[in-house]
Amino acid sequence: xxxxxxxxxxxxxxxxxxxxxxxxxxxxxxxxxxxxxxxxxxxxxxxxxxxxxxxxxxxxxxxxxxxxxxxxxxxxxxxxxxxxxxxxxxxxxxxxxxxxx
Amino acid sequence: xxxxxxxxxxxxxxxxxxxxxxxxxxxxxxxxxxxxxxxxxxxxxxxxxxxxxxxxxxxxxxxxxxxxxxxxxxxxxxxxxxxxxxxxxxxxxxxxxxxxxxxxxxxxxxxxxxxxxxxxxxxxxxxxxxxxxxxxxxxxxxxxxxxxxxxxxxxxxxxxxxxxxxxxxxxxxxxxxxxxxxxxxxxxxxxxxxxxxxxxxxxxxxxxxxxxxxxxxx
Amino acid sequence: xxxxxxxxxxxxxxxxxxxxxxxxxxxxxxxxxxxxxxxxxxxxxxxxxxxxxxxxxxxxxxxxxxxxxxxxxxxxxxxxxxxxxxxxxxxxxxxxxxxxxxxxxxxxxxxxxxxxxxxxxxxxxxxxxxxxxxxxxxxxxxxxxxxxxxxxxxxxxxxxxxxxxxxxxxxxxxxxxxxxxxxxxxxxxxxxxxxxxxxxxxxxxxxxxxxxxxxxxxxxxxxxxxxxxxxxxxxxxxxxxxxxxxxxxxxxxxxxxxxxxxxxxxxxxxxxxxxxxxxxxxxxxxxxxxxxxxxxxxxxxxxxxxxxxxxxxxxxxxxxxxxxxxxxxxxxxxxxxxxxxxxxxxxxxxxxxxxxxxxxxxxxxxxxxxxxxxxxxxxxxxxxxxxxxxxxxxxxxxxxxxxxxxxxxxxxxxxxxxxxxxxxxxxxxxxxxxxxxxxxxxxxxxxxxxxxxxxxxxxxxxxxxxxxxxxxxxxxxxx
Amino acid sequence: xxxxxxxxxxxxxxxxxxxxxxxxxxxxxxxxxxxxxxxxxxxxxxxxxxxxxxxxxxxxxxxxxxxxxxxxxxxxxxxxxxxxxxxxx
Numbered sequence: 020x021x022x023x024x025x026x027x028x029x030x031x032x033x034x035x036x037x038x039x040x041x042x043x044x045x046x047x048x049x050x051x052x053x054x055x056x057x058x059x060x061x062x063x064x065x066x067x068x069x070x071x072x073x074x075x076x077x078x079x080x081x082x083x084x085x086x087x088x089x090x091x092x093x094x095x096x097x098x099x100x101x102x103x104x105x106x107x108x109x110x111x112x113x114x115x116x117x118x119x120x
Numbered sequence: 121x122x123x124x125x126x127x128x129x130x131x132x133x134x135x136x137x138x139x140x141x142x143x144x145x146x147x148x149x150x151x152x153x154x155x156x157x158x159x160x161x162x163x164x165x166x167x168x169x170x171x172x173x174x175x176x177x178x179x180x181x182x183x184x185x186x187x188x189x190x191x192x193x194x195x196x197x198x199x200x201x202x203x204x205x206x207x208x209x210x211x212x213x214x215x216x217x218x219x220x221x222x223x224x225x226x227x228x229x230x231x232x233x234x235x236x237x238x239x240x241x242x243x244x245x246x247x248x249x250x251x252x253x254x255x256x257x258x259x260x261x262x263x264x265x266x267x268x269x270x271x272x273x274x275x276x277x278x279x280x281x282x283x284x285x286x287x288x289x290x291x292x293x294x295x296x297x298x299x300x301x302x303x304x305x306x307x308x309x310x311x312x313x314x315x316x317x318x319x320x321x322x323x324x325x326x327x328x329x330x331x332x333x334x335x336x337x338x
Numbered sequence: 339x340x341x342x343x344x345x346x347x348x349x350x351x352x353x354x355x356x357x358x359x360x361x362x363x364x365x366x367x368x369x370x371x372x373x374x375x376x377x378x379x380x381x382x383x384x385x386x387x388x389x390x391x392x393x394x395x396x397x398x399x400x401x402x403x404x405x406x407x408x409x410x411x412x413x414x415x416x417x418x419x420x421x422x423x424x425x426x427x428x429x430x431x432x433x434x435x436x437x438x439x440x441x442x443x444x445x446x447x448x449x450x451x452x453x454x455x456x457x458x459x460x461x462x463x464x465x466x467x468x469x470x471x472x473x474x475x476x477x478x479x480x481x482x483x484x485x486x487x488x489x490x491x492x493x494x495x496x497x498x499x500x501x502x503x504x505x506x507x508x509x510x511x512x513x514x515x516x517x518x519x520x521x522x523x524x525x526x527x528x529x530x531x532x533x534x535x536x537x538x539x540x541x542x543x544x545x546x547x548x549x550x551x552x553x554x555x556x557x558x559x560x561x562x563x564x565x566x567x568x569x570x571x572x573x574x575x576x577x578x579x580x581x582x583x584x585x586x587x588x589x590x591x592x593x594x595x596x597x598x599x600x601x602x603x604x605x606x607x608x609x610x611x612x613x614x615x616x617x618x619x620x621x622x623x624x625x626x627x628x629x630x631x632x633x634x635x636x637x638x639x640x641x642x643x644x645x646x647x648x649x650x651x652x653x654x655x656x657x658x659x660x661x662x663x664x665x666x667x668x669x670x671x672x673x674x675x676x677x678x679x680x681x682x683x684x685x686x687x688x689x690x691x692x693x694x695x696x697x698x699x700x701x702x703x704x705x706x707x708x709x710x711x712x713x714x715x716x717x718x719x720x721x722x723x724x725x726x727x728x729x730x731x732x733x734x735x736x737x738x739x740x741x742x743x744x745x746x747x748x749x750x751x752x753x754x755x756x757x758x759x760x761x762x763x764x765x766x767x768x769x770x771x772x773x774x775x776x777x778x779x780x781x782x783x784x785x786x787x788x789x790x791x792x793x794x795x796x797x798x799x800x801x802x803x804x805x806x807x808x809x810x811x812x813x814x815x816x817x
Numbered sequence: 818x819x820x821x822x823x824x825x826x827x828x829x830x831x832x833x834x835x836x837x838x839x840x841x842x843x844x845x846x847x848x849x850x851x852x853x854x855x856x857x858x859x860x861x862x863x864x865x866x867x868x869x870x871x872x873x874x875x876x877x878x879x880x881x882x883x884x885x886x887x888x889x890x891x892x893x894x895x896x897x898x899x900x901x902x903x904x905x906x
Contacts, residue, residue: 023826023866025141028522030830030863032137034837035515040130041841042508044123048500049846049892053853055507056884057837060860062515067867069141069522078167079151080521081869082176083470085168085243086183087514088872090477092879092887093190096326097481098503099891100194101488103330105496106895107199114497137519140543147525148535154407168871178400178409182462182474185354186481189455192361193485196448197496231874239870247878254886273362281358288351296347298402323883331890 024071031064046113048102052095059091163304164236172241173308177297181287184280184315187322191276194329195268210259217259224252232316236305242312246319253324257331265328276325279318283311342413343398345386346465349421350458352379357454366443368450369436375454376429379461383425387418387810397467405467405528412467412530415811419667420464420593427585427678427793428457434682434789435578438689446489446576453582456482460590469517469527472594473510480506480558483587486579487571498570505557505567509591512554519547533602540605548606551598556614558591561651562621565644569628572643573636573694577685580636584643585678589670592650596666600658611654618651619750626757630764634694635684638761639677642720645754646673652747653735661738664808668731671807675797676719676728682790683713689786690779699765701774708787710769715794717762719801722755727800826866833859850888857881 038058045051063084070080106112155167155175162170172180228248235241256262268276286307287297299307356375360368390396395414404410413421432453439446459478466472484506488499521527523544524535536544560568568588572580595614599607625645632638649669656662684694686709691698703710719728732751739747800807819827836856843849857880864873 021823023823026823026826026830027863027867028141029138030833032141033134033834035511036130036134037834037837037841039508039511040126042504043126045841047846049888049895050841050849051504052888053840053849055504055511056853056880057840057856058511060856060880062511062518063872064863064867065515066518066521067864067869067872069144069518070147070525071867072141072144072522073146075152076868077152078155078171079176080518081168081872082171083179083521084869084872085172085875086179086470086474088875088879089183089243090186090474092323092326092884093187094477094481094503094507095884096330096887097190097193097484098500098507099887100197100199100330101484101496101500101503103891103894104197104199104488104491105493105500107898108491108493108496112895114501137543137546140541140546141519141522144523144541144543147521147523149406149525149531151406151525158403158407174401175403175407176401176409176471179471179474182459182471182478185455185458186474186477188358188361189452189478189481189485192448192451192455193481193488196452196485196489196491198445198491239874241871244871244874244878247875247883251878251882251886254883258886270362270364277358277361284351284354284358291344291347293402295344295398295402296351296400298400323879327883327887327890330887331894 022072022074024068024074027064028068028072031061031068034058034061034064037061048098048105048112048114052098052102055098056091056095059087063087161301161304163299163301163306163308166235166237166239168239169235169241169308173311174297174299174304177287181283181297184283184319187319188277188280191322191325191329194326199330213259214261217255217261221252221256224248224255228252228316228320232312235312236309242315242319245316247323249316249320250323250327253320254327257328262328264331265325268325268329272321275321276318279314279316282314286311340389342386342390342393342396342418343411345382345389346396346411346413346417346421346461347398347400349379349382349386349425349461350465353454353458353461357451357458360454361448361451364447368447369432372450372454373429373432373436376425376432376457380425380429383418383421386413387422390415390418391810406526406531409471410467410528410530411465413465416597416663416667417464419807419810420589420670421461423671423674424457424460424464424586427674428453428582430789430793431578431581431678431682434581434685434786437783437785438576438578438685448489449486449578452482452485452489456486456582456587460586463590463594467529469520469529469532473514473517476510476513476558476591476594479587479590480510483583486582487575489579490576494570494574498574501567502571505564509554509557512550512557516547516551516554519543519550523547529602536602537605545606548603552595552614555591555595556617559588559595559647560644561614561617561647562624562644563617565621565625568644569637569640572640573634577636577681577688580640581678581681581685584640584681585674588643588647589674592647592670596657596663599654600663604658607654607657611657614651614654615747618648618654619746621645621648621651622750622754623757626754626761629761630757632761633696635687635696635699635765636681636694638696638765639680639684642680642758642761643673643677645758646677646720649731649735649751649754652750655744655747656738656742660811661734664811665731665735665738667807667811668727668734668804671800672719672727672731672797675793675800676716679712679716679790679793679797682786682793683709683716686782686786686790690782692778692780696765696768697775699768700772701769702779703770704774705779706782706787708791710766712787712791712794714762714766715798717758717766719797721758721762725801726798727804728797730801730804829859829863829866833863847892850885850892853888854881854885857885
């Protein structure tokens with residue numbers, strides 16, 4: 020029987036796949052940061068949705084997602100700092116195709 | 121070529137995972153039972169807060185460490201000061217910010233206090249206070265941060281230090297973070313208060329150190 | 339604080355204490371605080387191993403709840419072996435780093451706080467028995483390592499740090515989705531609780547979860563073909579950072595793969611063992627080839643790391659088993675010590691000649707004999723020549739592979755040793771055979787040269803004293 | 818027979834996927850960021866549907882709010898940095 024938890028779990032899986040594919044494929048670093056955040060949201064939906072598929076609230080995955088959201092914003096802030104510095108130094112918003120090694 | 125193989129892999133993964141979760145039976149272990157049984161001795165009455173600061177408080181301790189690491193990383197990268205915004209902040213926006221800030225602070229303190237028995241807690245409260253600081257910054261009333269002074273550094277890491285100190289002190293009762301039952305509520309409130317201040321500073325710092333827009337002339 | 343569990347907890351707490359205090363009180367004493375803290379941690383880790391040999395594995399129930407409600411820390415011989423390696427190598431590198439950064443103090447002032455948190459994350463990972471908690475430790479390690487690479491702020495460092503950051507975030511994302519699926523399937527993330535459940539019944543979604551976690555962790559360990567981020571990050575960072583990352587950090591995610599696949603996920607190993615093993619073989623060949631072709635010293639050493647990580651994955655078809663675990667731990671030690679020594683020596687060469695190219699090495703042997711000697715010693719370990727620890731690990735691997743009838747592994751190990759000899763001798767031949775072209779060789783503090791020598795010497799001497807290390811794993815095998 | 822609440826959930830899930838798609842596919846990066854903030858607000862609603870108000874609060878404040886502000890600020894900084902060099906060129 021499909022319920023709202025399962026609906027959001029499935030949404031989460033698709034979001035993860037979309038986000039991960041975009042992190043791999045995109046060149047623009049700001050877009051890759053956006054894609055990483057979409058991927059993270061997808062994982063969080065799976066974590067809570069799948070655990071609550073019997074339609075009962077489970078505080079344990081909810082607490083885990085709170086932890087995950089804070090970790091995601093920390094990673095995003097660090098990534099943005101690096102992107103801004105890269106842009107300030109080289110004027111570009113993507114990584115060179117091949118490293119010089 | 122690479123593009124299409126990534127897209128195909130993503131689609132295949134989604135389909136396979138969706139089919140796999142649809143056939144999944146009930147889980148063997150239900151943590152809601154032990155959570156409910158131990159709520160009385162957790163020191164709070166809101167289950168999510170109990171998990172976050174007591175049952176799995178160790179995760180939360182390490183999570184604050186992750187935030188601090190991001191902050192260290194940003195400071196280590198060393199942002200250069202930017203040319204300032206061309207137009208000075210709108211006086212209307214400033215008036216709004218001045219009006220909204222006390223409200224946001226009250227709401228933040230309420231959330232911190234409410235976390236013990238209903239949705240809310242240090243993270244939401246800290247985020248709200250940080251939002252207030254960011255709002256003040258955007259309306260030109262709060263300067264961006266350069267290299268932090270030692271007082272600022274103490275504020276940034278203070279919440280973590282309090283959390284760590286409490287965790288270690290509890291080893292006297294057996295293990296890390298093993299609160300004695302009678303003091304659990306009080307200790308959690310102590311940790312959350314420290315965390316709220318430091319989280320507000322760190323989350324605002326993620327913005328203000330990055331922004332480096334001192335508000336005045338470049 | 340006598341039991342192994344509490345000692346492990348202290349090993350997590352101490353670096354957090356000195357890491358955050360060196361953030362609040364920048365300055366000269368930051369380095370000394372870190373060194374003092376690491377010295378205590380080193381003593382504690384040896385003490386922990388000694389207790390472990392007598393009393394067997396220990397558990398620390400954080401919060402007093404116990405799994406599955408709470409989070410457990412579990413210490414056994416395997417985790418103790420990695421704790422000892424991490425504390426000793428970091429202590430030595432901290433002494434090296436203090437001198438190395440002496441004149442760039444303001445640029446590298448965050449080294450100490452980032453390193454403190456990094457080591458806390460690694461120690462926490464080695465003893466955590468909870469899949470979600472392990473995710474948080476992975477993020478600590480990943481973000482701290484990225485911060486360390488970016489420190490200094492040149493274009494190359496920033497680009498390398500970004501590449502590393504996206505790789506590590508993608509890896510931990512895949513890992514966390516696996517954890518989410520496992521929590522959904524079983525209702526717990528505690529390893530102790532999961533082990534019997536997985537042995538009993540494996541729904542299809544758990545196969546996918548394990549696959550996602552394996553791929554995510556392989557990405558973080560830079561296993562071929564996921565190695566693309568490692569050479570720029572490890573070669574671009576400051577020498578003490580390169581040494582920390584190559585010697586220790588990549589081993590953390592590998593340790594987690596091994597920890598999961600010898601115990602909790604052991605029933606799933608049948609389906610997956612060939613994948614890591616064949617990728618490991620490809621890593622040895624490809625990494626060595628790129629190292630042979632490298633034109634910069636640190637790039638060569640970084641590609642050598644890609645190759646040496648391959649050996650760790652080669653062991654997978656032999657798991658689970660005490661012998662395989664011993665091979666892996668010996669290889670982790672051999673490579674950890676040798677690679678820390680090589681990057682430390684490379685740091686000396688770069689500081690002395692002012693650049694990082696192979697041709698700049700010409701004639702340095704006469705000026706920096708101790709450093710080149712350390713480099714050669716570490717090289718014998720990578721090649722697997724007796725009596726080094728590298729010989730011991732490769733010989734054990736061959737022995738175990740033959741006993742199991744896996745002769746292709748033997749061919750790869752022998753070929754890898756020959757290729758390693760080619761790239762090690764390439765550096766030495768530049769240094770010894772070519773006439774000096776660079777007249778300006780900057781004076782180098784002796785302590786830098788000596789710390790590199792100590793690490794290189796340890797990688798060889800360990801070959802003679804491998805029995806103690808292997809003995810540490812026996813309580814694990816019995817329990 | 819699909820109930821009212823389930824059809825609302827399906828609608829919300831569709832909106833989530835649509836906004837995520839627009840975030841990735843938008844031609845202009847500023848529109849992508851705005852779509853991402855919209856996505857964050859939709860996530861807040863999804864969390865209340867999953868009876869996770871704590872996460873909803875955190876998502877609104879941190880996920881959509883702070884992350885969105887950080888992204889917009891970074892974009893602003895990048896544009897400010899870019900324009901003077903364009904004038905020179």
